[in-house]
Amino acid sequence: xxxxxxxxxxxxxxxxxxxxxxxxxxxxxxxxxxxxxxxxxxxxxxxxxxxxxxxxxxxxxxxxxxxxxxxxxxxxxxxxxxxxxxxxxxxxxxxxxxxxxxxxxxxxxxxx
Amino acid sequence: xxxxxxxxxxxxxxxxxxxxxxxxxxxxxxxxxxxxxxxxxxxxxxxxxxxxxxxxxxxxxxxxxxxxxxxxxxxxxxxxxxxxxxxxxxxxxxxxxxxxxxxxxxxxxxxxxx
Numbered sequence: 001x002x003x004x005x006x007x008x009x010x011x012x013x014x015x016x017x018x019x020x021x022x023x024x025x026x027x028x029x030x031x032x033x034x035x036x037x038x039x040x041x042x043x044x045x046x047x048x049x050x051x052x053x054x055x056x057x058x059x060x061x062x063x064x065x066x067x068x069x070x071x072x073x074x075x076x077x078x079x080x081x082x083x084x085x086x087x088x089x090x091x092x093x094x095x096x097x098x099x100x101x102x103x104x105x106x107x108x109x110x111x112x
Numbered sequence: 113x114x115x116x117x118x119x120x121x122x123x124x125x126x127x128x129x130x131x132x133x134x135x136x137x138x139x140x141x142x143x144x145x146x147x148x149x150x151x152x153x154x155x156x157x158x159x160x161x162x163x164x165x166x167x168x169x170x171x172x173x174x175x176x177x178x179x180x181x182x183x184x185x186x187x188x189x190x191x192x193x194x195x196x197x198x199x200x201x202x203x204x205x206x207x208x209x210x211x212x213x214x215x216x217x218x219x220x221x222x223x224x225x226x
Contacts, residue, residue: 004154034214041200041220042116043155048214088154097167098143098206100215102154 002027006089006103014111017079021106023089024071031094033065033072038086038105046074046087079110114139116205116218124224125193133188133221137205144186145215146178149200161186162208190223198225 007022023033032050036043047056049065049072056063060079065072076083086107090100117136125131137144143162147155159169161180169176180186184205190197200222204215 006154036217041222042202042217045214045216090154095168097160097162098145098208098215099157099160099168100145100147100155100204101157102147104152104154 002091002093002101004089004091004101004103006087006106008106009104010107010109012109012111013079015079015081017110018075018077019079019108021074021076021087021089021108022071023073023103025089025091025101026070027091027093027101029094030067031092034090034092034100035063035072035074036088036090038088039084043088076108079108081110081112084108084110116203116216118201118203118218118221120221121219122222122224124226126226127193127195129193129225130189130191131193131223133190133201133203133223134185135188135203135205135218136185137203138216141205141207141216142184143206143208144180144184145204145206146186146188147202147204148172149202149220151199155202158188193225195225198223 004025035046047063052067086105088105089103145160146158149155157170164180175191200220202220203218206215
């Protein structure tokens with residue numbers, strides 16, 4: 001059975017700290033790994049990673065994939081209170097169509 | 113550019129009742145996936161619709177059914193509601209030909225079964 005595991009489950013940091021969120025996976029027919037931010041309801045897309053070792057970056061957020069060790073990390077530098085959210089990791093499995101397998105998410109709280 | 117929309121926003125039903133949730137995909141998208149997100153959990157894949165057909169479903173019973181219309185919008189129906197069906201139901205749309213797996217999510221419908 002396809003599985004995606006995220007750690008830690010929750011995290012409290014102070015504004016300005018740097019955080020690293022982890023995602024490991026065991027799936028058949030890996031296609032890509034995606035990160036989403038979920039603040040209230042709709043998960044919003046952050047990154048899609050398909051190749052090992054290539055860092056994707058957007059402002060203070062960055063992510064990298066290791067396909068050999070089957071994990072990805074999401075880094076957030078100089079955290080702000082607006083970064084408080086649940087961060088979801090999902091793996092797209094190639095079953096002939098687009099299916100996402102999600103982890104349980106990491107709940108990040110950034111305190112002022 | 114209209115994003116993914118869902119209706120209703122919230123819904124309260126009683127055990128045994130039936131419910132219909134609606135989703136309009138992002139403009140230009142032709143594929144709709146449905147997910148169930150229980151409190152404190154990640155979204156779980158229910159099924160996906162493309163060209164008005166269900167392509168595959170996750171581990172959900174036949175009480176969960178759906179439909180896709182010619183304009184690509186979709187409905188999720190749940191019969192004989194159970195307390196455990198209480199969750200946030202998310203609809204995601206994508207474009208089949210891109211096959212990039214970037215699914216865009218709607219705001220969800222919060223279903224409470226009492």
